[in-house]
Amino acid sequence: MDARVNPLNNQPANSKQPRRPNQEEAEAAVRTLIAWAGDDPTREGLLETPGRVTRAYGEFFAGYEQDAKTILSKTFKEVGGYDDIVLVKDIPFSSHCEHHMVPFVGKAHIAYLPHDGVVGLSKLARLVDVFARRLQTQENLTAQIIDAINEHLGPRGAAVMLEAEHMCMSMRGVHAHGAATVTHRFTGVFAEDRVEQDRFFAMIGKR
């Protein structure tokens, strides 16, 4: 666990921690929402729903129990001197916007220029999951992914792009079905050198 972050609220560890409700309280909250929506939480079809919803929430928000450092801790140095871009593109992710607690779903593209060894490719997808499985904004998710890569891998440069559809913009509110939100962030060589940025865009098929 990252000691500087309170896993319950994603705030600095010295911030006031809310008490974590127990299972019974969480299920009672779901029953309240069902009744508030206008249905009867005691009817047969809904009796097991609070348990299912809390289990689902356990999966959606499992990222509060995980940390990037552990995932990126193992690197491989035997790569035949390879020191060019390593890119994993089209990593599927689903997260929940912190404003409406509704999903946003899309793909992440992550590249870095290795400095001292490479990380297992699956770990980049796991890294996305650590932060996606929390209440998020897309901007914050983008920043947290690249910050973790820089902090734990110390690459010569990193690039992260996220493309996602926000259900709070399609299923409700403005009803902008199919609108895509794109965020990207470059650091190190990717931030300093337009040629490297262009190579990144070309490799993910955006040029």
Ligand SMILES: Nc1nc2c(ncn2[C@@H]2O[C@H](COP(=O)(O)OP(=O)(O)OP(=O)(O)O)[C@@H](O)[C@H]2O)c(=O)[nH]1
């Ligand atoms: N910047 C940013 N905005 C987001 C993200 N996810 C949702 N939002 C926006 O958060 C905003 C919240 O706006 P509010 O006016 O407080 O809430 P609202 O009345 O539900 O807004 P509408 O969605 O316009 O109906 C909306 O414009 C959402 O589109 C995100 O990841 N990043």
Ligand SMILES: [Zn+2]
């Ligand atoms: Zn939203």
